[in-house]
Amino acid sequence: MLTFILKRLLIAIPVLLILIVGTFVLMYTAPGSPFATERGIPPAVLANLEAQYGLDQPFIVQIWRYIVGIVTEFDFGPSFIYRDQDVNDLIGQGFPVTLTYGVWSFIVAVLVGGTLGILAAVRHNTWLDYLAVGISIGAQVLPNFVLAPILVLVFTLLLGWLPGGGWQGGQWEYVILPVIALSTSFMASIARISRASMLEVLTSNFIRTARAKGLPMRRVIFRHALKPALLPVISYLGPAFVGMITGSVVIDIYFSTGGIGQFFVASALNRDYGVMMGITVLLGALTILFNLVVDILYAWIDPKIRY
């Protein structure tokens, strides 16, 4: 097992390097520059700006310096747009926010989605099943960019119960709406996947055996059916978790939480090379990490899987 983990972590290094180089190349081939403004910049000023950010160096030197900066000092360089900040500051301020609402969304999505799915499967073809399926399909077809404005309209404008945005250090009333908006579609997917896999498990031979020997239903479900039924859910949860904790453009834009999700779009549009790279590397590293966690969980749940 340990060798497996070490091997996977070693493979992560070239994967990240390829990611960095690939993003760098794409970034440089895109037209436009972080310093392009409507007013135009005097050439001497532009030259100084480019020197300040190392853009006057050949491509190879730039990418080499970038990688060396990360490896030796964990320094992701300056932001090209927010001139008073560097990338570490920006991610350092935004990531805790994103992590907070991401983890809460994950918990809500798993608990609600999992419960709905399993209930629906156990009470297959009853009103409970139809209700659960109805809710999850409803949640699935309601994308968060539609849900977010509706939530604000209802809870802020009409009822006046919750603030329509902001973060204020993560006070609970600021967290609720983003969590609902972010978790809904994940919850729906989890409900559908767990229902389907639970249904499949419930019709399998070993469950029939368990029931035939007279075990109570509760015990059959929790003791025998749940673990195998969770396998497909878990393979979905790895990337879903990364998706939630690296935030969502929609959540950050609609709720002005100050998380890092909006940088995905904003940094690309502004040509903020530094932030764009930083966010990409962060997302890449987290994806690799949580795929590994999922594989380890698999081995723990399914005794047939050995690495």
Add this chain to the structure above:
Amino acid sequence: MSRISRLASSTILAAVLCGPAFAQETHPVTGEALAEDQTFQYRLLDQFPSIDPQLVEETAGGHVARQLFEGLLTQNSDGTLRPGVAEEWSSEDNQTWTFTLREDARWSNGDPVTANDFVFAWRRAADPATASEYAWYVELSQIRNAPAIIAGEVGPEELGVRAIDDRTLEVTLTQPLPYFPQMTVHYTFMPTHQPTIEAHGANWTNPENMVSNGAYVLDQIAVNEFFRLVPNPEYWGADDVIITEITGYVINDVNQALTRFQAGEFDMMDDLPAGSYPRLEEEAPDVAHSVPRLCSYYYAVNQSESGHEALQDPRVRTALSYAINRDVITEQILQAGQAPAYNFTHWATADFEMPEIEYASWTQEERMERAMELITEAGYGPDNPIEVNLIYNTSENHRQIATVISQMWRPLGVTTTLNNYEWQSYLEIRGNQNFDIARGAWCGDYNEASTFLDLMTSNNANNDGKFHNEDVDRLMAESVAAADPGPIYTQVEQILAEEMAILPIYHYTQNFVLDPTIRNWPMENVENNWYIRDIYRVAAE
């Protein structure tokens, strides 16, 4: 007792004394009953990249800098000049300007604001090492040696600005510039505190480091979420400041922002959702406002070598301009009080007399008729169609306007290909003249017609269409030294109309919603410069 703790205790004392008493207070001048809550909240579209006055390069940061720092002069609510740090200013020849600074101007750490603070800041703005994207503004203001400093040929200490003593600042220009005092209102020319910048480098704008000289100081900032300003007790006019806290919320989505405004979360937002103004105005006329704003919307026509052959003929450009029914654009698409434009300079520009542009007074049928004649004369028309490439940057309004205009050109036999680019790509494509016709807009940097008309001179970097006319170049050069440049501007506008240098489309308005309890908002300031120290909140009736 140290200076800091003395300051802190006096502030606390003042707060204790004023706080409870404030509830019953009335406005010292108007006598209106003031609200107990004197905080002001507003919405920002985007996080400002910087609030360092010499590095600010866009509106949002400019608004914040205007509360944190005070330049030589500021503006009254109608945009006219009033003393800022300078209490008097004069010039014999409009070329050497002397500013006398007020004695009681202080930085937020208690240091006096001296002429040297301005010298430092202005040199810093021009110095290529600062890499200010607004360095061109120093050059535009004609301060001696600015171009050479910006180009890195001579050191920043050569800039034509010096401190005669702590309270006297002398500025030497390369040529007479009667409106130079107007230009000092701009944030690029606000003073900065040398010891703070030297001590903290790029981090000097962090709340714990920042030293500023305006009516407010920076209290807190959370990137992409909000920032908060509180009054500066050292400010010379601190006694007249009524608003006790300013909070700006960054809300990217404009519809979401409007919902939150309607839920009472903040007091002001500009940049309303496209097409929402008529409804808002009908529902709440005391909340929705439309005021003139010094920006002009136009289409640049590529007249450089890479331009479309047909568009080099002024008759074709004129036909295209005549065929645009501007009333449809302002009344059907924008619907928020914008003025149809037949010239470049915004109608509300100070001391600018609108030129008599012939086709402005015609009916659209007359214009269309004349357009057909012109295009036929030029050898084009439905029988010999022209295909042009029209580019615009991403925005719902730009797309609608471009679509409508391309339909208006159809009867002339002009087929238009619309190309939409996001902003950064757009700037590069337009700046390299890779277009036939490009959407453009220009906002005045100061309230004087030359801020628009300079754009039409051959060497102007923002003359994206590369319009070239020797008379315009000559007249604009003459206007600088003229005692009354008004008639010259009129003449230039007439040449622009004859040559149809650009296709003017409309003059902007600033559309915003403002909580009706907020009073003294500078509605007549066409540059959209607001100073929160002037506003206050009245008690709800």
